[in-house]
Amino acid sequence: MAVQKNSLDLTLKIWRQAGPDAAGRFETHEAKGIPDSASFLEMLDIVNERIITEGGEPVAFDHDCREGICGMCSLVINGMPHGPNRGVTTCQLHMRSFRSGDTIWIEPFRANAFPVIRDLAVDRRAFDRIVQAGGYVSVRTGSAPEANGLPVAKQDADAAFAAAACIGCGACVAACKNASAMLFVSAKVTHLNLLPQGKPEAQKRALSMVRAMDAEGFGNCTNQYECEAVCPKSISADYIRKLNRDYRNSSLADIAG
C-alpha cells in the first residue's frame, strides 16, 4: 500500500485580473516539485506561498470545504470547469491526474451573470436570487405536520434527492456556450416539484425561477448538455426536459389566468 511519492514540474498559465472592470491576462508560473498526492488547490497553495515569500501578490481563488460539497471552489482548468475528471469538484482533483511537464491553463468561470471579483474568484449571487424567486416550500417553522404523516414513494424520494444533490457551484453555466443556468434551475425545480410538499407551489416555482434566471442575464438552453458533462455531482440534463414541461404548463395556466 505504498503511496507513490512522485512529484511534478508544471507550467501554469493563470488568469490574473485586478477587478471586475480591469483587463485580465494570463501570467506564467513554473511550479516545480509538486507532489502528485496533493490536491489541485494545494498545488495553488504551494505556488501562492512562494509568491508571498518572494514579495508578490498571490492568486485569489475561492475555496472552502475542500471536500467537494460546499460549491465554493470553481476554476476552468484546461478549458474544463472543475478540470478533466468527471463527477468531481476542483478541490477533489488531485495532481496525479496530470503529468510532469504539463502546461495547465487556469481561468475563472466565465459568464456575464458571474462577474469576476479578482483573478479566479467570481460573483455567483445571481444563483441566490434565482432561489429567492421560488426555490423553496413556503412552510413556517412550527406549522409542519408529523413527518411520517405523508408517505413519499421511495423512487420519488430518491429522485428528488438526486436532483437536490446540486451544490450550486455554477460549472454548468461556465461550460455552456450560452452561459445558461438551466441545469441549476431545473435541478431545484425537479427536487421540489417531485415531492408532495412542493406540489402546491409547483407551477409558480417553475415560472418565477425561469423568469429570475432570464432577468439575471443567463442564456438560453440549446441542448448541448455540456452542463451535464462537467457537473461535479452528475446532475442529469433530463431535468431540463422536466423543467421545460413544467414551465410550458405553468405558462399556459398563467395565460389562462
Next chain:
Amino acid sequence: MEKIQVWVSDVVLLQPDRAVLRKIKPMFSDSEAEARITDSRRRSDTPPDGAPSGPLASKWTRHKDTSKLISPANRRKYTIIVVGSGLAGASAAATLSEQGYNVKCFCYQDSPRRAHSIAAQGGINAAKNYQNDGDSVYRLFYETIKGGDFRAREANVYRLAEVSASIIDQCVAQGVPFAREYGGLLANRSFGGTQVSRTFYAAGQTGQQLLLGAYQSLSKEIAKGGVTMYARTEMLDLVTVEGHAKGVVVRDMVTGKISSHAGDAVLLCTGGYGNVFYLSTNAKGCNVTSTWRAHKRGAWFANPCYTQIHPTCIPVSGAYQSKLTLMSESLRNDGRCWVPKRKEDCGKPPGSIAEEDRDYYLERKYPSFGNLAPRDIASRSAKEQCDDGRGVGPGGLGVYLDFADSIKRLGRKAIEERYGNLFQMYEQITGENAYEQPMRIFPAVHYTMGGLWVDYNLMSNIPGLHVLGEANFSDHGANRLGASALMQGLADGYFVIPATLPNYLATQKPGVVSERDADFKRVEADVNERTSKLLSINGKRSADSFHRELGLLIWDKCGMARTKEGLTEALRKIPALREEFWSNLRVPGSGDQFNPQLALAGRVADFLEFGELLCNDALQREESCGGHFRSEHQDEGEARRDDDQFSYVAAWEYTGDLARPKLHKEWLEYEEVHFSTRSYR
C-alpha cells in the same frame, strides 16, 4: 457512589425483561440523591443558568409558558443581527423573520448555502422511535449526557432531545429528501454510542440537505424582505453599549470596507474553533474570530479544552496538506476496524494478513458496542494501536476500516447504496478502491464542544449576546455523539431561540442605538487599526505558515492526549510564536480590495491568542473526560474522571492579560441522572 452500576444497563437493555427493568429503575430515581456531592466548595460563580425548577421533563414547557412575548405588531421594530448562516444561523434568521422581526444575516462565504454545516455527512438524531426499538426522549437525553461524559447541563440536553422530533417534521415539510423505506416512510440508521436506530439521513449528504432546507427558508424570507443578507462579509468585532451587545463591526470582503451594524440583539452562530489545529475536517474558512472577539469584549469562553477528534478520517499524506477529510461515522455500521496483531505485518498488503493475525481492537475491547463505540473512545483506541507500533500506511499513522465482511454478507450493491459517495470521495483523495482493499483511516479534529458560555435562554453573560449551535458550549459536555451536531444547530435556531429571545428583547426599547454612536465609532477604529497593523508589518512569513506552526504545536501538545509537561511547553511557545507573527508577518495587497490573505491573517492572529486559552483550560482540568484526555489521569487507557473536583463548567473571563484569564466555575447539578463511569464494554 456506585460507579459502574448505571451502565451495566447497556448490556441488560438488550433483553428488556421486566425483572431487569425493575432492577435498573432505582438508578434513575432520587433514592441516590445523597450520593451527589454537595459541599460548600461547589458554589458556582457564574450567573444562574435560568432553567426553571421542577421536574426535568416539564422544564421546557414551563419555561415557554412563562417566557415573555413580543406582540406581532412590535416585532418589526426590533433588529436582530445573526452572524453565520449554517444550520443554527440560517434556521434562526429564517424563523425570526417569519415571526416578524427585522433580521440582518452575515456570512463570510459567497452564499449562505455554503456554510460548513453543508459538509456533515451521516445524519441527524431524533427521538421519534419509528423503529420501535425502545427509543424515547429520555433515552436520547440520557445517552447524550452519558456520551458527553457527564459534563453537560441536564436541562439543556433534555430540551434538545425533546425538540428533536419537531426538527424532522419541519425538515420534511421543507422538502428535505431524507432516505425512505419502500413503504414511503422515513428510514433510520445507527450511530456510535447508542443501541437504537434513531438517525435520519440523506445518503452521506445529510448536512447538505438540511442546510439547503434552512437556506431555502432563509431565501424565502430574504425575498419577503424580512432578512437582509450580507454574504462575503466577515464579523470582526462586537459592539457593546452600556454592557449590552448592540451590534457588530464587519468587513466587506470584496471592497474591504469596514462598517458597523446596530441592532437590538446579536446572535453568534459561527461554528467551532477546530481550525486552531490547522489540520481539521473543518472548511478552510472556519475560524474563531467572532467568538474570540466577543470574548475579548467580555463574553466568557467555556470548556475550550473539549475538542472532538473524529476516529474515521483520511490520513495525512504530506506536509503540503491543507485539510483533512472525514469519512462518516455511519461507515462503522458496516466497516470493521483492525490492525495487524504483529508489528512485522504492518507493511504487508492487508489482504495477505490472515484472519487470526488481525486485531479487531474495538470489538475486542468493547464487545457490547464494538465498532460503534463513541468517537472519543474509538479515536483513542486507534491512537493506542499506532503508539504500539501496529499502525498501517505512511508513518504508521493509520488503521484499517474493512468492508470485506459486509460486502460478502450484503453484496457490493448494498454497500454502494449506503456509502457510494464516501467510497468515491476516498478514492479521489487516496487513489485507492475501498471495495477491493480496506480503507486506511486516522483520527482528526472534527468538532469543538466548548464555546461561549450561555444560559438556558442561549444568552451569554453579555446581555443581548446570544450564541447558537457549535459556537456555544451547552449541550455536548466533553464529547459529542454522532448525528447530534445537526440536531443541536437546528434545535437552537428553529425552536429554542425564537422562544427565548423575547425574554431579553422585552426588557429593551427597540431601535435606540445607531451606528453613528460613539461606541460604534470606537470599535470601528479598533478594527481599522488592527487591519492596518496586519498590512504594515511587511515581514517575511505568510499567515498560513504561522497557522501551520501553531496547528502542529497544538495537535502535538493539546490533541488526543495531553500532559502537564506538554501543555506547559505549548504555553511557553505560543506567546513566542505570536510575537513573531506580529513582527514577521507578510500580508500582500491592500485593505481596500478582495484580499483573502488579509482575512486569513486576522483569523490566524485570533487563533494565536485563543490557542493559549485552550491550553490553559486543558492544563487546569486535572482529569480525563470525553475528548479531553490527560495522560496522567487514566485507567489503562480509559479516561478517569474526577467528579469531586471537576464536575464544573470552566467559564473563562478575559482579563486583558492572555496569560492570566480568570476562571469561573459553574458546578453541574444533576437532578435526574447520577454520575457513573462511562462504560461501553
